[in-house]
Amino acid sequence: MSLDSSFLIDVLDGQPNTVLRARELDREGEARYLTAPAAAELLLGGYFLGGAYPERTRALVDALPLLPLDRESYHAAARLGAKLTRRGTPLGQADLFVAAITKRHGERRLARDKSFRRVPDPAVESYYGSTTDVLAMIPRRGTR
Secondary structure (H helix, E strand, C coil): CEECHHHHHHHHHCCHHHHHHHHHHHHHCCCCEEEHHHHHHHHHHHHHHCCCHHHHHHHHHHHCCEECCCHHHHHHHHHHHHHHHHHCCCCCHHHHHHHHHHHHCCCCEEECCHHHHHCCCCCEEECCCCHHHHHHHCCCCCCC
16 A cells, blocks of 8 residues: 555644554555555655654654656556646556556555546545544435
8 A cells, every 4th residue: 555645744743544554454464555646745844844843754664665757657647647637647656657557566546536537446544534534424404
């Protein structure tokens, strides 16, 4: 399972539903990985916030095995980027690399980021990073 930066940020923030999902992953024993773009996004936030955040994010990033970016991955990212741009639904470069690297290594992505839904043949598992997200899914009276 390739962990997206959104998931790791929510883990660091102690978002209840995310922490529960992280514990489930621990119990299931599924291997967890990180991609370089997701690591860079996480670290950028840590360095920006300062204080204890750079060390906390560095410790988390360094604890996870990295899925390597190789020639096949960057070609796949470029093809995917061109395809989505032609459709009028471009994806940011970091997300293109995350999608391509993860797919190249036969992993699923665990992400909150809705942009991954635009990726064809997505092996994306969504999670909800906060109770607010879960509450937003509950139909209100008179709606369906």
